[in-house]
Amino acid sequence: MATYIAFLRAVNLGANRKFPKDAVKAAVEAAGGARVETYINTGNVRLDSSLRSRARLEATLEEAFLADRGFEVPTIVFTPAELREIAEDAKRFADGHEGRHYVSLLKEEPAPDVVELVEAAGTAGEVARVGGRAVHLLLGPDYHTATLTNAVVEKHLGIATNRNLTVVRTLAERWGA
Structure with missing residues (x-):
């Protein structure tokens, strides 16, 4: 069994996309996940799986979530090593950012050409840095007034889900071993 960290996109936003973490855990277990843990109610899941293909695991979880909730839940899966790398990249990308x-x-x-497009979309106060399957958004003091958002990332790079760096680092420490 291999260990994975799954990030669910757009759950627990508004009245129609409720997916409490206990229900997430039960759905992952029903889909064959073992040693399942969740962290806060934003769709962060650690699991062991016999599936070796990231795409197959994502599809299996997405099918289970649709069956359980009645709405699609795009799911993005990383290995613990990949999550640790994302947390490490944050140090390099955000050097001096306050x-x-x-x-x-x-x-x-x-693809490299769209990475350039997203990174070029930044301004002096908002910067995007791409490392593999992670886009680090270095913003000013208020995320809600930013123009460089996850929606912009998705427009150019496809399905994505957004977490603050504190959550990413916490999960890398907890589950990245």
Whole structure:
């Protein structure tokens, strides 16, 4: 069995996309996940699985979530080593940055030409740095007024889900071993 960390996109936002972490855990276990843990109610899941293909695991979980909730839940899976690398990249990408730091986690690795497009979309106060399947958004003090958002990332790079750097680092420490 291999260990994975799954990030669910757009759960527990508004009245129609409720997916409490206990229900997430039960759905992952029903889909064959073992030693399942969740962290806060934003769709962060650690699991062991006999599946070896990331794409197959994502599809299996997405099918289970749709069956359980009745709505699609895009799911983005990383290995513990990949998650540790994302947390390490944050140090390099954000050197000297004192504002907010969010990470958009991508379902697919982007092509170099679109990476350039997203990184060029930044301004002096908002910067995007791409490392593999993670986009580090270095923003000013208020995420809600930022123009460089997960929606912009998705427009250019495809399905993504966003976490603040504190959550990414916490999960890398807890589950990245």
